[in-house]
Every structure is written in C-alpha cells, then in structure tokens.
Amino acid sequence: MPSPSAVGERSPFTGLPQDRARPVLAVKIDNVGPARPQTGIDRADLVYVEEVEAGLTRILAVFSGPPADLPDRVGPVRSARESDLELLRQFGRPALAFSGAQSRLLPVIAAAPVHDVSPAHASGAYARDGSRPAPHNLYASPARLLAAAPDASTAHDIGFRFGHAPSGGAAATTRTVRFPAGSAGLRWSAERQRWLVSFDGRPASATGSGQLGAPTVVIQYVTVRTSRYHDRWGSISPYSETVGSGDAEVLRDGKAFRAHWSRPDADGGTRFTTGQGAPMTFARGPVWIVLAPRPS
Template sequence: MLGNTASPTPTGKTRGARRTPRLLAALALVGALSAGQAAFSWAGETAPHGNPAPTEATSPFTGLPAEPAPVLAVKIDNHKGARPQTALEDADIVFVEKVEGGLSRLLGLYSSKLPTAVGPVRSAREYNIEQLRMFGRPALAYSGARAEVVDMINASTLYGVSHEDFPDAYYRGTDHEAPHNLYGYPDKILQEAPAAGTSDDIGFRFADDAPAGGTPTTERAVDYGAATTSFTWSAEEDRWLTSFDDAPATSSDGDRLGGKTIVVQKVAMPPDSSGETPYEETVGTGSATVLRDGQAYETTWDRPTAEAGTTFTQANGEPMTFDRGQVWVVYEEAK
C-alpha cells in the first residue's frame, strides 16, 4: 500500500500519490535493530530501565522510521456517499468520531508522508480544537463549520486552513456527488501554515513484541447508532482490517484499509455548545481497549491537560505498547 496510492484528480481520474522524502528506508530500522538498538520506542531522552535512546529518527505517531515533519490534520467525510476515501491509508493516525444523528466522521493525521490529494474533506467540530492541541500547532484542513466554531479555531493555536478561506488548496472531484467530492492538496494546505508544528511525543509507546496479558480477539465493533466501525484481525496481513457499516473499507485505489493497532477509547460525549453535536471529551482519564497482534488489552488512558499527550497504561502499571504502523483511535461513548 505504501507504493501505489491513487487519488482523484480534478478531472476525476486517478494518479499516483507523490510522497515527500520524509519516510526513511525500512532497512534503516532493520539495521538498527540488528546492531543491538532497543526494540522499545519512546519520545524522551532516556528509555525505561536506563537503556540509551535510539539514535535514528522515529515517528512518535507510528513507531516507524521518519524525520520530524509538519503535522496536518484533515477532517474526512465518512458518509456512504463519500466512500471510498482517498489517502486514509497514508495517515499516521486515523481518528473515528461520532457526530450528529449517530453518524461517524474521520480525522486523518499526516506527518510521516504526504499524499498528492486527500478527502473528501468536510466540516470541523468544536471538540476538534481541544482534541488537536496535544499535537502542538498543527494545520487543520476542513470545509465549513458553525460560525462560533470558526471563531474558536481562529482564536486557537491551530492553523485553520478552510476551503472557504483558501479555495486554491482544494478542488472538486468527479468521483462522488457534492457535497462528498471536495479534496485537498496537502502541500498547498501546509503552504498556508508555514509555522505548523512538527511531529513530537503525544504519549504513544511502541514495541515489536506484544506484551503479556492480552486476550485473544478476532473482532471488535463500535456502534454509533447510524454508523458502525468494526475491525477484524487478519493473521495473514498481520493487521486489523477495517469495515464501515459491515462493508469492507477500501481506499480509492482499491486497497483494504486497516491498522496495526486499534484503540477504542471510551470518552464522555455531552452535547457541545450548539446542543446538537456530541463533544468528545479527550482530556481526563478513562478506560480503553487496545488491539494489537490479535489480542485485546484493557488499559487506562490519561490526558491531564489539553496540551498533554495521551498515555495508555496496563493493569500492571506498565505502559501499553503499540505495534509499529498506522494507529486507529475510535471514540466510544463511556457508559
């Protein structure tokens, strides 16, 4: 999947995604490990137990080799009319969020590599402002929002790069009907955010081997009422395959979507200031189920402030380590 992504062009045809030269060669990781580097990844200067920190640049979002780079968050449509989406497979992290009417919306977080195009792009929500503050000052690509939310975005630390304010960074494709056919050019969006923050530690920890104590698991689903997101373990592909509303989720070039680690994070979802949209409360603490390597782990998530990252801790007090690769975070309403 990393080599042949196709994205809708303004004419509706597909073209290969242009990757920026951020992702280091995978051989660098193999060579580092064979030379005795620790298999545990972290963002600080010193590893647990006094081990020396690795010298190679590693993405704090995926645990894979990558140079620090600007962070771009994109609000992505998940209506049935918007599928298949473009370049979700290129995201470091995919967030699944509940919106009005029990539907779902996605947020793709890009840093390690940039596709040529991404989308369909849709509107932002009030909770995205607090949610994204743990990434420092990322660029946020979106199309439309309540006037009050636009004011909040403009007053926040985020670089809001909306379709309304920067139309040249977007285009209408012909693969879906409006309003599910707006796509963004990531390179042009980042040009409008010249001081966007670069990738940094957000609390995730990675290790090659799964920790002990997991429960063998093959499936997990989160139901929002009018939309369901589910994951099925594939031993053959060594990852969790994603489905939307019981149908296999694919990219616009036909590849199956899925992640190496799935986090089902239970959060409160009271109404936001409009009284209509759920507000995912991502600051605080709660329970989370982490899926990796065909196993489920019950953990505790903790994010003390909006500026802080989110940590995941096992019942024995040890950090929950993710598998290296794309991470999906699905918000589930805490009961």
C-alpha cells in the first residue's frame, strides 16, 4: 500500500507532522453513563465507537504520539471483544489495554497479534479511582502500558489519506447514529472547526477538557452480527465486521461526503473512496470512526 504520508514526516493516523514513528497503543474504554466523562480520549489519534451487549456502545482509543502527547492516565478501562482483534490487525501487533474478557475469549486474545497489557500482564500500569463506582473506575498510565510492550508495532499506513476536501459534498451541521440502546450525535462547530460528539443526547467530554470532537468523523456502515460469546448476564456479544466493504459517510469542514470503504483482508488497512472512486481525504487531526449498524 503506497504511503504519501511517509513515516518520519506525517502521522499516518492524523496527517499531522511527527518526528518519527511511535508505538501503537489501543485502550478499550467504557462508555455508559457512570463512566462519563472519560479520561484521556481527547488525546487519542483515533477513536472507534462500536456496539456491545444490550445495544450499548464502547470505545477503542488508539494512541501513537510522542510521550509528551500521551495523557497521564486513560479510562475507565473495560473488557475486550472478539471484533477488536479483527479491527486491530491492520495496526500490526499493537499493545492492547483492557480489563478482562469473556473466559472463552481469553485464549483467542492470547493467540492474536496484540501485546496484552491488561492488568494480568501490566498490573503496575493500573489504579482504581475511589471517587467512582466499580467497575467504572479502573484507569491506566499509557506510558507504563507501553513500557510493558517494548515490541509493540509502530504506526504505519492503514489506508487513510489527508488533504484538501474533494469536490462535492453536501452542507451538513448534524448527524445522529442510532444503536439499539444508545446514540452518537455529531454537530459541526465552525468556531472550533470540528465535529462535536454527544452520546445518548448529552455532550461527551473528557475530564479536564471541553466537549469531545474531531475535524473528521467517519460513519462506517458495517454488518453487526452475533458472536460466539456473551457477557455474565447472558447477553450475546455483537461482532462488528470491519473486513469487507460497504458505504460510509465522511464528515469534515461542515460537509457530509458519501463514500465507500474497502478492507479486503484483516492484515490490510481500510481505504475510503468517493463516489467517483477517488481517495476520500480527511482533514488533518484526530479521526473518529463510528462503526454504525448497516441499514437492513
């Protein structure tokens, strides 16, 4: 896959200048009411929003910046899902921070191309916050997580392209992605030059910062099917398929662009193209990707 954003010049995740490639850390983060506001996700390069049990959502935040850009702590950290492993294969062998998983899934995680930096393998990176109720109170230090995974793969091209917006697009100021038991709302802020995020009708924020948002938000329509696993209450874990192809909507610069996504195999990145087949370019900066259920 050609890379116009050469490592050492610009980040392949954000299109912003970087001095050199940095290791990739993915952190699974809680996204129910008691977990909000979360900590550290305002410093992530990429933020994935995905469906979990009971129609709720959870976040997978991906960091690859220099140490000075990493938050002091991130969380609340929660459990991993099978579909995370497919999603993360395009990053090589990143570090994956999570707190537990369904017992039958643990051997699958152990065999996956990730560096497991859960509390079982990096206990010194985690601490509980007594001001919050369990299980929504486990936080981790990204620096300590990466220290526990010295061989984590570094950031490389995963298919994203950055630059001026393509021609076309329709003026847009709001979008709402609905899940069975929640929603992700998006509102364009011309003042902040980013799409501001809400969850379940309420502005989403991170501790110590304002409302969360990003210059580019991708609504990627995927097949959400049942997996082989379930939670402790018997709810089946959904599996968001990120290998394949489908429709997408890319939000940037106060416009919505119809797009197509394609990822032929799990080891490759995800390409986004316009309706005319040209590369769909993102605005430089953090990118949020909402893995939305494909319309039936």
